[in-house]
Every structure is written in C-alpha cells, then in structure tokens.
Amino acid sequence: MKVKYNPHIIETRWQDFWEEKKTFKVSEDDDRKKYYLLEMFPYPSGKIHMGHVRNYTIGDVAARYKKMRGFNVLHPMGWDSFGLPAENAAIEHGIHPSVWTNQNIEVMRSQLKRMGFSYDWDREISTCEPKYYRWEQLFFLWMYEKGLAYKKGxxxxxxxxxxxxxxxxxxxxxxxxxxxxxxxxxQLDQWFFRITAYAEELLEYCDKLPGWPEKVLTMQKNWIGKSYGCEIIFPMEDGSEPIKVFTTRQDTIYGATFMLVAAEHPLTMKLVQGTPREEEVRAFVEKVKKQDKLIRTSDYYEKEGIFLGAYCHNPVTGWKMPIYAANFVLADYGTGCVMAVPTHDQRDFEFAKKYDLPLVVVIQNPDDALDAETMTEAYVDEGILVNSGPFDGRPNLQALEDIAEYLESIGRGKKTVQYRLRDWGISRQRYWGAPIPVINCDECGAVPVHESDLPVVLPMDIEFSSEGGSPLERVASFVNCECPSCGRPAKRETDTMDTFVESSWYFDRFCSPDYNEKPGLDRKKVGYWMPVDQYIGGIEHAILHLLYARFFTKMLRDFGVLGIDEPFTNLLTQGMVCKETTRCPRHGYLYPDEVKEGACSRCGEKIVIGKTEKMSKSLKNVVDPSHLIDEYGADTARLFCLFASPPEKDLEWSDQGVEGSFRFLNRVWRIVQEYLEDIREVSPFDEEREPKDPASRELRKKYHQTVKKVTRDIEDRFHFNTAISAVMELVNRLYQVPRPERDDLEALSIIRKAIETIVILLNPIVPHITEELWRMMGGEGLLAESAWPSYDEEAAREEEITIVIQVQGKVRGKIQAAADESEEVIREKALADEKVRKHLEGKEIIKVICVPGRLVNIVAK
RNA sequence: GCCUGGGUGGCGGAAAUGGUAGACGCAAGGGACUUAAAAUCCCUCGAAGUUUGACUUCGUGCGGGUUCGAUUCCCGCCCCAGGUACCA
Incomplete structure (x- = not known):
C-alpha cells in the first residue's frame, strides 16, 4: 500500500521531534571544529516576508550541510526589535510599540518554526530588552571616556x-x-560615534577579507573614500583668520580665482555679521537649508551663491579672490570651503559664468588649445600646465606632488589625507530605541550615567501626543534626575540610539546570550565561536550595517572584550526578492490580496501596476509565505526559493514555478514508494567492485557524478539551483532505468544507493520529507545528524566524451572519443569527418587548434 | 548626480579559468492512460529560411574592438536594480 505525500503531517511531526530532542542545540566543544553561521536577524515588522524566507533558507541549507560535514554548528536567531515602524504603529493605531513589537515577534517566531529552520532557539535575543541594550549603554560609557562618543551640532x-x-x-x-x-x-546637538578614528584600519582590512564579495569591498572602500591631497591656506584680505581648503587638485591652484563657502558653514554668517549684507545672506542661507541635500549637489541643479563682501588672497598668485557662499558646497566634507577653479571644474565654471567671475586657463589641452574667453565648459582632462609660474610646461598630474611640496615650503599648505567617511550620528529624537546613558546638567554639561546605574531603562508609560515631539520628553519620572557629578537637579538625555548600534554587536551576544556579568559577553564563549564563519544577508546592507559592525568589532577589541579584528570571515550577499507594485489611485499602494481582478478590492477603482522593486512593507508588494506553506508545505517553499535563482542574484517573484517544486518532491516521494518493498531488506551497494550490468554501471556513475556536482555547488559557491538540477537529473535517470527483477540483488543495491543518495543530498534543502523517507527506508538515526556522502572520482569519470569539430570557429561535426585519446588520433578523426571535409573543400588548411577533451578548430583559407 | 552590480528563449535560469549557447524547471502544444477529469507518463519547443536533408543563416541589451574562437576580455552607449550616511 503506497502512502501519499502529505507535507503538513510530516512537517509538524519532524519539527516537534527536533524541538523535543533539541537536535540543534549547541555548546562549545573543543574536540570539534566550530562553524558559526549567521543570517542577518529580522526587524519584527509583522509577518515573515519572502526576503526572510529566502535569506533564512539559504542559511539553513548551509548550516545543515556543515553539520553533516561534521562541524559544531552555531546557528542562532533573534530580533532587531527597536525601530521606527513600531512608533508609526503607535501613532497610527494607538498601540504601544512594545506590544506591537512583541506581538509581531510571536507571529514571526512561529512562522520561522513552520519553515523548519535549524536554529538553536535557546539563544534567541531581542534587542529592545534592557538585558540586551544595557551592555551597549556600557559600551557607550567606555566610548565616551575614550572620546569615541561625543556631541556636536x-x-x-x-x-x-x-x-x-x-x-x-x-x-x-x-x-x-x-x-x-x-x-x-x-541644527541640533547630536551624539556621534568617532568611526573616523578607525577609517584607516577599516580601509586597510578591505584587502584582508578574501571571503567577501569584491563588490562589497569596493563599495566600502569608495564609501571610506581616502584621497590624498593638500590643505591650502588662503590669507584674508583684512588679516583675520585665514581660510583653509582641502583639495585633491592643487595642480590647479594658479587658476583659483574665487572662494566658495558652504552656506551653512559658520564662516558665512561670521563674515557678514553687522554688515549691510547680513539680512540678505541670512535669507539665502535659510533658503539653502530648505533644499534637499541630495538634489543640492547634483550636477543639474542650479548653482547659486551670494557674495559675502570679503576677499582672500591666492597664496601663489596673490590675486584678490572674492568670497561667496554657495548652495552646492557641503559643510561636512573637507573644511566646508572650496577654492574655485572655474576653468577646470564644471560646477565652478557654471558659477563663474553666472556671477561673472574671472577665468584663467592653467591646464592646456594638447589637442585643442583652450581660450578662457570662448570656452563653453570646464576642461577636466589631463594637460600641460600654463600660467603656473615655475610649473609651466609640465604635465599636470606629474606636478601634483611638487606643487604640494612647494606650498608646504612657502608655509601655505601641507599634504594631507582626507576621508569621505563621516562620523556616525547615532542620536535619534525618538522613543523606541535604547536610551543614551547621559544626564544633562546646567552646571556640568553632559555627564555620563554611572556604570552602576545601568541600565537606563526605557519607560513604558508613555503617550504619543498629536502635537508631535518625542514622548520621552514628557515622561517626568524619566527626565528629571540628579546630576551624577554635582548632585543638583538635571535632565536626562531623551535622544535614543540609532538601531544600527544594536545590530553592530548582536552576533557577539549570540555566543553567550544569557551572560549577565560585565561586559555582557563571556570572553571564553565568544572566543570559541567568533568570528562568524559565514554571514548571509541582503545586499542592501553592503555599506552601513557591515561597516558599523566592523567598526564595533575593532573597538570592542581595543576595549579588551574581543580577540578578533573582523567579525565576518565569509560574506554572502543575497539579492533581493522583488515584485511589481500595485497602486490604487484612491488608496495608494495595495497588498496583492487587496487586488481583485485588476481592481482595488475596497473601491473597485482600476489599479496601476508600478515598477518592480524590492519587496517592502512600505510598497506593500509583498507575498505572504504563510499561504505558500499552507498550500504546499515548507519543503516546497524552501525548494522553490533555492531553485528559482542563485542566492546573490535578485529574484523576481512569480507565482508560477512553485507548483513545479511541489511536483518534484512528489516525484521523489513516489520513486521511493515504488521501490520500498524491493529495497527495504537490501543494503546499499558496497562500491567494492564494478557492477556487471551496464544499466547499473551507468546508474552508479550518475550518482557519483551527482554527489560530486552537488558537493561542489554547495561548498564552493552556494549555488543551490544547479545542485538541485543535478539531483533532478538523477531522479529522472532513476525513472528511466528498467526495473530490476526482485532477485537481482546487485541491481537493487545500486537502486537503493541511488535513492539514498537523492534523499541525503536533498536533506539540507528539504529536511522534512527526506527525514520521513529515510525512516521509511529503514535508515539509521536522524539524517540531520548523518554524514554527507562522499564520491569516487574514478567511478564518476566518463570514459567516452564528445569532441566538437569546428571549421572557421563554427561547429560542423561531433565525434565520440575515449577520454584519454591522443591528440593525433582526434585530429585525424576530425579531418576524416564527412561534413568537415565538405566544408573544407577547395580550401587550404592553415591551422588546426586542439583543445584536449573539448574541441578541434580547423582554420582554412 | 555619485558609488556598486546586472541585462541570455514566452518565463526563472545553465554554461569555473575565452572552447558545443539554452542544462534543470515553468508555461505552451501534441500524444498515452481514463467513461470523464485530475494526477501520472511519453514527445515537441530560440528565430528565420528551404533543395524538408542528420541542411543553411542569424541569435546572449545596443555599437565597435582583441582572438582561430567572445554570454565570458577591452572601449563607448542604453536600460534596470541596490546604496547614498535618520527605513532596516
């Protein structure tokens, strides 16, 4: 009697079994090699979405695979539970952020359990709990002490x-x-972390992370943005404090004809204070502050400025340079002041034309001489220096170094290194975050809370008022306190920390999640597990989260808490799960189940199909994985996510294809049922000899090839899609093999081996169905605790291969040859091929290229 | 705008290192089984041409280049996605 595949019964049974037996609980074990596999933990936004399913399925397969390879695998899960959406829910639906968050966690935890992920749930952490964030408040105090946390506007x-x-x-x-x-x-006073103190090391280690994708390292390097340049001093006309600028283009110094200051730079208002221009300039500054920073610096944005009524001098030419405030200069890069060289910078050029400022060519185009009078755009390419005093006639790039040295020698500048990276602003004027452990005293200023007074617990009795502002400010019992320094009444800091702070060290906490002694990390356990061997998460975190986590690791190392330099040895950045957006003209973005036959289910208005973007709650273009599990089971959901595309690529969601994954699992199920009676008492092929029957020999070769391919696909590059196709091929082969007689024990033992191979290879991918089949076949113990199969290179080898014959690079014939056939014989056979001869008729052979084991290309005239 | 990726049949994708383009799957069409349907199994499936041959030509976003040979390497362009420092 054959049993039907019923995923729901099977999946619940095995999930309960794993949970009861604590199959995936781990502890430190010095006798085994550890493997720490971590997926980026989720923000508890409500329900699991497909991005999570994909991310965690990839991680789960890797974790289960490594376990089968004998590693002691740490695979934890937790919640990044502070953040803005909880606060929005509070404002919109009047629900307390903690209630909202914990409800979501309940739902999402049960969803993850339904997926059958191999987590050690005993290590679960939630970052909004005081027992978690108290330690990062401690880190804050240490940072404050070392000057790594500071306050500025x-x-x-x-x-x-x-x-x-x-x-x-x-x-x-x-x-x-x-x-x-x-x-x-x-402008607000804000707390910052001095990540720039680690800029050089963060950059340097980009070249020491071979397990990271090249593109992520490139993005980080560019983000840090180290540039070698020059700080140049421009004396003021009136003899006051000179202006310093940073430039990487000191080769153009002889062409600097005016000076630009960022509108919001303090110097702007200082220069016009008490002059008739003050009001006019203030209005301009206010206007600029309203402009979006992104747009302000774009090339197409109208360059605007205002003369500040002051002058400085070009240190090499002595020219009088008018000083302007400008909208396209950034206050927080370099010194916030820029020397303008209109002839060789497009932005400066447009500015000069608009305000009628002088142009002097200092780099001459060797191909087409420039004329300052007639040029229509800045010349930004290389050239020969002109009008540049002692440097005339030299190629501009070669003179960079000498000009810097010259400026240094006359005391007007010095060579410097500049980073684009800015310090990390962590202040959030919001409620749902970890409180910054500081007390503001009128007498003593910002005073850190005593270590013994930690944690500063976020109060729960809050109200969101319609007037806005942070609800924390209105909690008197929280705000009013004593200054730890002078004892006078003081106000507690109401800024909370950026949620990136929590995610910068959670991976350390997973190693000792219940450790309640200072500093919240058990050095021995953290020393055993860290660094994370494989980190997996979305590409959207390539810069910020990963850079902050690296920074924290280095800092905690310097505090003596950690013994490592980098947190993540190998990184896999999965692509995003994308889907088209749907929008109702009246109700805005719609969830897929709010769309009924192309119309909004609420008002019946026709919906507009928008761009395909990453699935996100704000765009509502999400697919609920629960439906998938309800209909097909977790194994199908897992299989589909992996089979649809390789992990690092974006996955465009389509409802098609899920059916096919389900069908494949049924195929596997049925082939096992088919043979169950015949193979139950047969042991798998012992591999000690070649099988006699050719069909069995072929099948044996195929399963050795399959083990080889699947192992390589998973081990080297996590390409589960091709690993799955390889198993599909083996399953197809098994369906084609003629059924052996019931007394043909050798053939049956080969069949059993092939079936076992399929079931074991698929176990990390679809753990429930394979565990069930394994037990039905009378397999020993749990598959989850079994060893990964090995393959025999010899048994996997093809003895005959196809060689392609090309004439002029075009395929004209194919020949079969023994795998070790000599080049001469193959060449001979190629030239003897009838079709090849036809194509060579009347031509003279010039060259014959032989690529062993692949092809022969005949070049003829 | 800037930084980083990507673009292959009707669709998802496959082809370490330059060497048979389209594995595997989905969809579609045809057939078998069935009273029927579902399920299952088998076959066809990039485009065009025609002397209907186991043939020829074209074809990996577009335009060039290097090479005996390019989806793969180089140059230029177009489009899409991610990040852009307070979404996480």
Whole structure:
C-alpha cells in the first residue's frame, strides 16, 4: 500500500521531534571544529516576508550541510526589535510599540518554526530588552571616556508642524509624509560615534577579507573614500583668520580665482555679521537649508551663491579672490570651503559664468588649445600646465606632488589625507530605541550615567501626543534626575540610539546570550565561536550595517572584550526578492490580496501596476509565505526559493514555478514508494567492485557524478539551483532505468544507493520529507545528524566524451572519443569527418587548434 | 548626480579559468492512460529560411574592438536594480 505525500503531517511531526530532542542545540566543544553561521536577524515588522524566507533558507541549507560535514554548528536567531515602524504603529493605531513589537515577534517566531529552520532557539535575543541594550549603554560609557562618543551640532530634517525629526524616508519631495508641511533643515546637538578614528584600519582590512564579495569591498572602500591631497591656506584680505581648503587638485591652484563657502558653514554668517549684507545672506542661507541635500549637489541643479563682501588672497598668485557662499558646497566634507577653479571644474565654471567671475586657463589641452574667453565648459582632462609660474610646461598630474611640496615650503599648505567617511550620528529624537546613558546638567554639561546605574531603562508609560515631539520628553519620572557629578537637579538625555548600534554587536551576544556579568559577553564563549564563519544577508546592507559592525568589532577589541579584528570571515550577499507594485489611485499602494481582478478590492477603482522593486512593507508588494506553506508545505517553499535563482542574484517573484517544486518532491516521494518493498531488506551497494550490468554501471556513475556536482555547488559557491538540477537529473535517470527483477540483488543495491543518495543530498534543502523517507527506508538515526556522502572520482569519470569539430570557429561535426585519446588520433578523426571535409573543400588548411577533451578548430583559407 | 552590480528563449535560469549557447524547471502544444477529469507518463519547443536533408543563416541589451574562437576580455552607449550616511 503506497502512502501519499502529505507535507503538513510530516512537517509538524519532524519539527516537534527536533524541538523535543533539541537536535540543534549547541555548546562549545573543543574536540570539534566550530562553524558559526549567521543570517542577518529580522526587524519584527509583522509577518515573515519572502526576503526572510529566502535569506533564512539559504542559511539553513548551509548550516545543515556543515553539520553533516561534521562541524559544531552555531546557528542562532533573534530580533532587531527597536525601530521606527513600531512608533508609526503607535501613532497610527494607538498601540504601544512594545506590544506591537512583541506581538509581531510571536507571529514571526512561529512562522520561522513552520519553515523548519535549524536554529538553536535557546539563544534567541531581542534587542529592545534592557538585558540586551544595557551592555551597549556600557559600551557607550567606555566610548565616551575614550572620546569615541561625543556631541556636536548636526543637521536634521525637521517638520515644523509635527515638531519632529524626519527620516529621509519620511520626506517625500521636500514635504513631510504625514502632514505635507515643508521640511526644513535644523541644527541640533547630536551624539556621534568617532568611526573616523578607525577609517584607516577599516580601509586597510578591505584587502584582508578574501571571503567577501569584491563588490562589497569596493563599495566600502569608495564609501571610506581616502584621497590624498593638500590643505591650502588662503590669507584674508583684512588679516583675520585665514581660510583653509582641502583639495585633491592643487595642480590647479594658479587658476583659483574665487572662494566658495558652504552656506551653512559658520564662516558665512561670521563674515557678514553687522554688515549691510547680513539680512540678505541670512535669507539665502535659510533658503539653502530648505533644499534637499541630495538634489543640492547634483550636477543639474542650479548653482547659486551670494557674495559675502570679503576677499582672500591666492597664496601663489596673490590675486584678490572674492568670497561667496554657495548652495552646492557641503559643510561636512573637507573644511566646508572650496577654492574655485572655474576653468577646470564644471560646477565652478557654471558659477563663474553666472556671477561673472574671472577665468584663467592653467591646464592646456594638447589637442585643442583652450581660450578662457570662448570656452563653453570646464576642461577636466589631463594637460600641460600654463600660467603656473615655475610649473609651466609640465604635465599636470606629474606636478601634483611638487606643487604640494612647494606650498608646504612657502608655509601655505601641507599634504594631507582626507576621508569621505563621516562620523556616525547615532542620536535619534525618538522613543523606541535604547536610551543614551547621559544626564544633562546646567552646571556640568553632559555627564555620563554611572556604570552602576545601568541600565537606563526605557519607560513604558508613555503617550504619543498629536502635537508631535518625542514622548520621552514628557515622561517626568524619566527626565528629571540628579546630576551624577554635582548632585543638583538635571535632565536626562531623551535622544535614543540609532538601531544600527544594536545590530553592530548582536552576533557577539549570540555566543553567550544569557551572560549577565560585565561586559555582557563571556570572553571564553565568544572566543570559541567568533568570528562568524559565514554571514548571509541582503545586499542592501553592503555599506552601513557591515561597516558599523566592523567598526564595533575593532573597538570592542581595543576595549579588551574581543580577540578578533573582523567579525565576518565569509560574506554572502543575497539579492533581493522583488515584485511589481500595485497602486490604487484612491488608496495608494495595495497588498496583492487587496487586488481583485485588476481592481482595488475596497473601491473597485482600476489599479496601476508600478515598477518592480524590492519587496517592502512600505510598497506593500509583498507575498505572504504563510499561504505558500499552507498550500504546499515548507519543503516546497524552501525548494522553490533555492531553485528559482542563485542566492546573490535578485529574484523576481512569480507565482508560477512553485507548483513545479511541489511536483518534484512528489516525484521523489513516489520513486521511493515504488521501490520500498524491493529495497527495504537490501543494503546499499558496497562500491567494492564494478557492477556487471551496464544499466547499473551507468546508474552508479550518475550518482557519483551527482554527489560530486552537488558537493561542489554547495561548498564552493552556494549555488543551490544547479545542485538541485543535478539531483533532478538523477531522479529522472532513476525513472528511466528498467526495473530490476526482485532477485537481482546487485541491481537493487545500486537502486537503493541511488535513492539514498537523492534523499541525503536533498536533506539540507528539504529536511522534512527526506527525514520521513529515510525512516521509511529503514535508515539509521536522524539524517540531520548523518554524514554527507562522499564520491569516487574514478567511478564518476566518463570514459567516452564528445569532441566538437569546428571549421572557421563554427561547429560542423561531433565525434565520440575515449577520454584519454591522443591528440593525433582526434585530429585525424576530425579531418576524416564527412561534413568537415565538405566544408573544407577547395580550401587550404592553415591551422588546426586542439583543445584536449573539448574541441578541434580547423582554420582554412 | 555619485558609488556598486546586472541585462541570455514566452518565463526563472545553465554554461569555473575565452572552447558545443539554452542544462534543470515553468508555461505552451501534441500524444498515452481514463467513461470523464485530475494526477501520472511519453514527445515537441530560440528565430528565420528551404533543395524538408542528420541542411543553411542569424541569435546572449545596443555599437565597435582583441582572438582561430567572445554570454565570458577591452572601449563607448542604453536600460534596470541596490546604496547614498535618520527605513532596516
């Protein structure tokens, strides 16, 4: 009697079994090699989405595979549970962020369990718990002590109506997403982490991470943006404090004809203070502050500026240079001041033309001489220096170094290194985050909380008012406190930390999740497990999260908490799961199940199909994996995610194809049922001799080839899609093999071996069905705890291969040859081929190229 | 704008290192089984041409180049995606 494949019964049974037996619980074991596999933990936004399913399935296959290879595998899961959406839910639906978050965690945990992931659930952490964030408050205190955490003015997006800071995401076309008011730039005192202190090391180690994708390292290097240049000093006309600029183009110094200052730079207002221009300039600065930073620096944006009524001098030519405030100069890069060389910088050129400022060519185009009077755009290519005093006639790039030295020699500059990387602003004027452990005292300023007073617990009794602002500010019991330094009444800091802080060290915490002694990380356990051997997560985190996590690791190392330089040895950045967006003209973005036959289910209005973008809650273009599991089971969901595309590529969602994965599992199920009676008492082929029957020999070769291919695909590059196709081929082969007689024990033992191979190879991918089949076949123990199969190179080898024969690079024939056939024989056979001779008729053979084991190419005239 | 990737049949994708383009799967069409349907099994499936041959030509976003040979390497362009420092 054959049993039907019923995924739901099977999956529940095995999930309960693993949970009860604690199959995936791990502890330190010095006798085994450890393997720490980590997927980026999720933000508990509500439900699991396909991006999670994909990410965690990839990780689970790798974790189960490594376990089968004998590693002691740490595979934990937790929640990145502070963040903005919880606060939005509070404002929109009146639900407390902690309630909302914990409800979501409940739902998502049960969803993950339904997927059959091999987590050690005893290590679960949630970053919004005081027992987690208390340690990062401790790290903050240490950072403060070392000057790695500091306070300075920074600009934020400010909605005057909501009286709140807006995330860039909440600014839509310069307007507040909630009330539509115009968003302005506001200066606020903010806390920063001095990541720039580690800029050089972060950059240097980019070349010491061979397990990371090249593209991620390139992005990080560019983000850090080290450039060698020159700081040049421009004396002021009136003898006041000179202006310093940073430039990488000191070769153009002789062409600098005016000076530009960022509008929001303090110098701007300082220069015009008390002059008739003050009001006019202030208006300009206010206007610039309202402009979006992104747009401001784009090439097409109208360059605007205002004369500040002051002059400085070019240190090499002595020219009097007018000083302008400009909208396209950034205050926080370099010194916030730029020497303008209109002839060789397009932005400066446009600015000079607009305000009628002088142009002097200093790099001459060797092919087409430039004339400052007639040029229509800046010349930004290489050339020969002119009008450049002692440097005339030299190629500009070669003179860079000498000009820097010359400036140094006359005391007007020095060679410097500049990084694009800025310090990490961690202040958030929001409620749902870890409190910054600082007390603000009128007398003593910002005073750190005593270590013994940690954690500073986020109060739960809060109210979100319609007037906006941070609810923390209104909790008197939280805000009012004593200054730890002088004891006078003081106010607690109400800024909370950026949620990237939590995700910068959670991987350390997983090693000792319940350790409650200072510093929250058990040195011995962390020493055993760290670094993470394989980290897996979305490519969208390529810069920020990964850079911050690297920074924290180095810093905690310097605090003596960790013994490693880098947190992640190998990194796999999976592509995103994308889907087209659907939008109702009246109700905005719609979830797929709010669309009924191309119309909005609420109002019946025809929907607009938008661009394909990464699945995200804000765009509502998400597919609920629960439906998938309900209909086909977790194994099908897992198989589909892996089979649809290789992990690093984006996956465009389509409902088609899931059916095929389910069909394949049924095929596997049925072939086992088919042979179950015949092979139950037969042991798998012992591999000690060649089988006699040719069909058995072929099948044996095929399963050795399959083990080889699957092992390589998983081990080398996590290409599960091709690994799965290889197993599919073996399954197809098995269906084609004529059924052996019931007493043909050798043939049956080969069949058994082939079936076992399929079941074992598929186990990390579809663990439930394979575990069930294994037990039905009378296999010993748990597959999850079994060894990965090995293959015999000799048995996998093809003895006959196809050689392609080309004439002029075009395929004209194919021949069969023994794998070790000599080149001469193959060449002979190739030239003897009838079709090849036809194509060579009347031609003279010039050259014959032989690629062993592949092809012969005959070049003729 | 800037930085980083990507673009292959109707669709998802496959082809370490330059060497048979399209493995495997989906969809589609045809057939078998069935009273019928589902399920299952088998066959066809890049395009065009025609002397209907186991043939020829074209074909990996577009335009050039290197090479006996290019999806793969180089140059230029177009389009798509991610990041762009307060979404995570």
């Amino acid at each position: 920074g600009s934020v997006n400010w909605c005057p109506k909501c009286k709140t800071v807006l995330a860039n995401e909440q600014v839509e076309g310069g307007l507040c997403w909630r009330c539509g008011s115009e968003v302005t730039e506001k």
